[in-house]
Amino acid sequence: MLWFSLLVLIPLAAIVATAGKDGVHGYVEVLENPQTWAAIKLTVGQSALVTLLNVVMGTLIAWVLVRDRFWGRGLLDVLIDIPFAMPTIVTGLVLLGLYGPQSPLGVNVANQRASVTLALAFVTLPFIVRTVQPVLAELDADVEEAAASLGARRLTILRRLVLPSLVPAITAGAALSFARAISEYGSLVLISGNLPYKTQVVSVRVSSFIEGGDQTSAAALATIMLAVALFVIVMLDIIQRRVARRG
Numbered sequence: 614m615l616w617f618s619l620l621v622l623i624p625l626a627a628i629v630a631t632a633g634k635d636g637v638h639g640y641v642e643v644l645e646n647p648q649t650w651a652a653i654k655l656t657v658g659q660s661a662l663v664t665l666l667n668v669v670m671g672t673l674i675a676w677v678l679v680r681d682r683f684w685g686r687g688l689l690d691v692l693i694d695i696p697f698a699m700p701t702i703v704t705g706l707v708l709l710g711l712y713g714p715q716s717p718l719g720v721n722v723a724n725q726r727a728s729v730t731l732a733l734a735f736v737t738l739p740f741i742v743r744t745v746q747p748v749l750a751e752l753d754a755d756v757e758e759a760a761a762s763l764g765a766r767r768l769t770i771l772r773r774l775v776l777p778s779l780v781p782a783i784t785a786g787a788a789l790s791f792a793r794a795i796s797e798y799g800s801l802v803l804i805s806g807n808l809p810y811k812t813q814v815v816s817v818r819v820s821s822f823i824e825g826g827d828q829t830s831a832a833a834l835a836t837i838m839l840a841v842a843l844f845v846i847v848m849l850d851i852i853q854r855r856v857a858r859r860g
Contacts, residue, residue: 625839632832643833651810652818653834655729657841659814660794663733667790668783671741678742679749693743696736701799708732709804724806729814732800737793741786748782784853788846795838 632639643649678690696704708731710716713723722728752775798816805812815838822831 628832628835628839631828632836634829635833639829639833640837643830643837648809648813649818649834652813652815653837655726655813656795656815656838659726659729659733660791663730663737663794664787664791666734667737667741668787671738671786671790672745672779672783675742675745675749679746693739696739701736701797702802704735704800705732705803708735708800713804723804724808724812726812728804728806729801729812732804733794733797736797736800737790740789740793741783744782744786744789745779748779752778780853784849788849791845792842795842 635642644653674693678686678693699707708728709723711718712720712728712731714721722731796816797814798820801807801814801817805814807813807817815834819831819834822828822834
């Protein structure tokens, strides 16, 4: 608890204390700022979209890595972790080179909302794959084969046998994915252009507050995003409990 307090609780308490210097009025003033509110909507909306995308694609990738055997499977398994290992500013440079004005693919999404989606999808890809993969590997395939031999359809097997076991892992990965997405900074700096009201995310807005000497507003905005993250994590936990119970 002492180590956890030094790393997490005390810094969070300091941020909340700084944000509370102006009371409720400080939070209201931050939320009423049109540029800040636009950054919040963009960040939360794109993070939710990318999380939903990761739930589908991350689960499918984990399924392929566990259940299928093909040439290059080991290499693909290693490449999944590249977003973890690559510095985020390097990620932004790579994405700008591939999907910017000089794109060799002929696809230019620089300074557009799509660039935010692309960057967030890249840095959050491994979370659901790595949370679902070990759980899926531990599932007994014989149970699914037995259910199929008794006449159960594939959809029924997936809904009644597989998903109840995977839902806790999927929701855990979704929570990590969302939390990472709403706090992302480095990979967005180059490709998004940080255009106010268009591609500016919360992390950049917080940075602009700090550069302007307004630490109270920066702390208030950070506290608001912390509350959003906690709300999403709680809701995901409620959803996974209900789905597992019904399954």
